[in-house]
Amino acid sequence: MNVNEIITEVSASLQRIGGIGQVFLVACGGSLVDMYPAKYFLESEAAALQVGMYTANEFVCATPKILGANSLVIVCSHGGDTPESVAAAKLARERRAVTVTLTHNDRAQLIEHADHNILYAWGNDTNVIDNPMAIILSLCVETLRQVEGFAGYQDFQQGLRQINGVIAAGRRQVAGRCADFARRFKDESLFYILSSGASYGHAYGFAICSLMEMQRVNASAIHSGEYFHGPFEVTDGETPFILMMNEGRTRVMDERALTFLEQYAGKVEVIDARELGIGALPPSVVEFFNPVLFYSIMCEYRAALADIRHHPLETRRYMGQVAY
Amino acid sequence: MNVNEIITEVSASLQRIGGIGQVFLVACGGSLVDMYPAKYFLESEAAALQVGMYTANEFVCATPKILGANSLVIVCSHGGDTPESVAAAKLARERRAVTVTLTHNDRAQLIEHADHNILYAWGNDTNVIDNPMAIILSLCVETLRQVEGFAGYQDFQQGLRQINGVIAAGRRQVAGRCADFARRFKDESLFYILSSGASYGHAYGFAICSLMEMQRVNASAIHSGEYFHGPFEVTDGETPFILMMNEGRTRVMDERALTFLEQYAGKVEVIDARELGIGALPPSVVEFFNPVLFYSIMCEYRAALADIRHHPLETRRYMGQVAY
Numbered sequence: 001m002n003v004n005e006i007i008t009e010v011s012a013s014l015q016r017i018g019g020i021g022q023v024f025l026v027a028c029g030g031s032l033v034d035m036y037p038a039k040y041f042l043e044s045e046a047a048a049l050q051v052g053m054y055t056a057n058e059f060v061c062a063t064p065k066i067l068g069a070n071s072l073v074i075v076c077s078h079g080g081d082t083p084e085s086v087a088a089a090k091l092a093r094e095r096r097a098v099t100v101t102l103t104h105n106d107r108a109q110l111i112e113h114a115d116h117n118i119l120y121a122w123g124n125d126t127n128v129i130d131n132p133m134a135i136i137l138s139l140c141v142e143t144l145r146q147v148e149g150f151a152g153y154q155d156f157q158q159g160l161r162q163i164n165g166v167i168a169a170g171r172r173q174v175a176g177r178c179a180d181f182a183r184r185f186k187d188e189s190l191f192y193i194l195s196s197g198a199s200y201g202h203a204y205g206f207a208i209c210s211l212m213e214m215q216r217v218n219a220s221a222i223h224s225g226e227y228f229h230g231p232f233e234v235t236d237g238e239t240p241f242i243l244m245m246n247e248g249r250t251r252v253m254d255e256r257a258l259t260f261l262e263q264y265a266g267k268v269e270v271i272d273a274r275e276l277g278i279g280a281l282p283p284s285v286v287e288f289f290n291p292v293l294f295y296s297i298m299c300e301y302r303a304a305l306a307d308i309r310h311h312p313l314e315t316r317r318y319m320g321q322v323a324y
Numbered sequence: 325m326n327v328n329e330i331i332t333e334v335s336a337s338l339q340r341i342g343g344i345g346q347v348f349l350v351a352c353g354g355s356l357v358d359m360y361p362a363k364y365f366l367e368s369e370a371a372a373l374q375v376g377m378y379t380a381n382e383f384v385c386a387t388p389k390i391l392g393a394n395s396l397v398i399v400c401s402h403g404g405d406t407p408e409s410v411a412a413a414k415l416a417r418e419r420r421a422v423t424v425t426l427t428h429n430d431r432a433q434l435i436e437h438a439d440h441n442i443l444y445a446w447g448n449d450t451n452v453i454d455n456p457m458a459i460i461l462s463l464c465v466e467t468l469r470q471v472e473g474f475a476g477y478q479d480f481q482q483g484l485r486q487i488n489g490v491i492a493a494g495r496r497q498v499a500g501r502c503a504d505f506a507r508r509f510k511d512e513s514l515f516y517i518l519s520s521g522a523s524y525g526h527a528y529g530f531a532i533c534s535l536m537e538m539q540r541v542n543a544s545a546i547h548s549g550e551y552f553h554g555p556f557e558v559t560d561g562e563t564p565f566i567l568m569m570n571e572g573r574t575r576v577m578d579e580r581a582l583t584f585l586e587q588y589a590g591k592v593e594v595i596d597a598r599e600l601g602i603g604a605l606p607p608s609v610v611e612f613f614n615p616v617l618f619y620s621i622m623c624e625y626r627a628a629l630a631d632i633r634h635h636p637l638e639t640r641r642y643m644g645q646v647a648y
Contacts, residue, residue, distance in 0.1 A: 213557045234542055239542070319552075
């Protein structure tokens with residue numbers, strides 16, 4: 001079943017008891033990052049429909065009282081066996097919520113606790129609309145449309161048709177920059193990643209997954225709007241900042257950060273969604289697609305960094321290597 | 325008017341149109357940190373009542389569609405003139421929402437956009453229940469009680485009566501540790517701050533305010549539950565970690581992080597709310613008070629660090645010093 005069919009069936013099954021009242025987005029690490037754009041979308045666009053986003057273990061330890069038969073719980077795990085995520089889906093079912101799971105592993109334990117499971121595509125050669133970030137966003141857009149309507153629905157569908165092409169062109173556009181970035185930043189031990197709006201989650205994701213986990217390099221995400229309320233005091237000539245500039249309503253915050261960084265920071269790398277052509281998407285929904293673009297573009301940056309540092313992206317010293 | 329009277333008046337004024345439907349918590353930096361426990365509380369305990377937390381500039385740039393006459397918008401700014409926060413309160417009023425503002429400055433611009441303003445007490449010699457974190461939490465507890473009821477209400481009131489005493493004893497208990505911490509960590513250039521549940525916001529707050537802003541030291545907050553999904557790969561013998569261990573439902577996540585840190589991290593400072601006596605509070609609400617305790621305790625830690633580093637907590641190079 002596709003996204004539309006899944007949500008249609010979920011809505012129908014809950015019709016008798018008032019339909020979908022809450023959407024819970026539950027996962028860990030990189031998979032949780034893939035849920036942030038959907039959280040941002042619903043917080044911005046929804047009226048009655050509630051949304052909550054949780055790292056799976058917290059969802060299990062401190063379960064929202066409202067979790068129940070009117071809840072749609074979306075759980076994502078790439079390998080599909082992350083214990084906290086499996087436990088979250090199991091708990092959701094026990095509380096009579098409807099679960100939609102996403103995984104890349106068709107034998108995942110997660111699927112045992114799914115009312116609907118989506119086996120997603122993965123890798124640079126896939127269409128990003130078949131990857132978890134876009135699928136989860138689509139699930140929430142479809143849910144909003146069916147629960148209370150969403151005026152930007154057709155524009156969003158057009159965005160889905162356009163984004164992969166924007167990304168393909170963007171990848172070619174940054175190829176040279178990635179190599180240059182890797183040369184300039186290969187010996188850095190700490191990076192700050194800035195962004196805003198729908199992309200803040202990916203600033204966090206690039207920090208904890210691409211740098212901390214995959215490169216064993218210190219990193220921290222800062223919201224472009226929060227930067228001026230404390231964090232900017234560490235800005236200097238030596239500390240590297242990566243700024244992902246959004247197209248859309250929150251761009252003004254990214255631009256303000258850029259102006260400050262250009263004056264006071266010595267090492268800045270800017271990835272600008274507008275310059276990379278995302279403006280081709282409908283204005284009413286373009287902001288929700290910024291992180292989809294950034295994810296693919298930043299994969300090029302991290303690959304170049306991994307290559308020049310001779311630290312393969314798969315290298316781990318703890319994850320899957322020791323007991324924890 | 326006290327918290328109870330304010331919410332009673334707000335509820336009464338919205339009776340005719342269905343009462344309070346959403347609570348928006350809006351501020352910047354340290355004031356936003358003070359709102360996190362209230363966000364965590366409502367996300368955990370509320371059924372129909374919705375909650376959203378926003379850095380003020382994002383609230384203004386990407387205003388939630390639902391913001392309107394049924395919205396209670398709580399805005400906090402210590403100096404009361406933070407442009408983004410003043411703009412957020414102004415916008416909320418324009419959208420016919422009810423605003424409750426908190427500030428320490430009785431001549432603050434913020435007050436011009438307040439339906440109700442709370443002038444709060446500040447400083448080590450004040451009772452923490454008169455400080456913004458506890459006041460904002462109380463406003464949300466009172467709102468939940470009046471909108472849909474809260475079974476733990478009496479326990480929460482008891483917690484408010486007890487927490488200041490727990491903190492006073494805790495301060496004495498850690499005095500020696502703070503001096504020792506400062507000696508051991510005075511030359512560190514990067515700290516990771518871990519916590520979970522209601523205290524995650526304060527892990528972020530200690531990182532961006534106490535360390536980045538007030539000490540010009542690099543720092544990053546990590547959720548204890550997320551630590552194992554990427555961040556822990558940077559754990560080594562040299563990188564300092566500060567773990568704030570909660571009493572209550574999410575403690576299990578903090579304990580798991582502690583077990584790992586004790587085995588693989590060389591530099592760890594643990595602040596344990598249970599050991600500091602917070603268990604004296606009613607079990608049904610104790611978790612919501614962890615960050616109130618941690619805030620006061622961590623003020624002792626940062627003061628010791630500022631002292632030994634000869635870097636006064638008031639020192640700024642950008643904030644209020646340059647244009648941005």
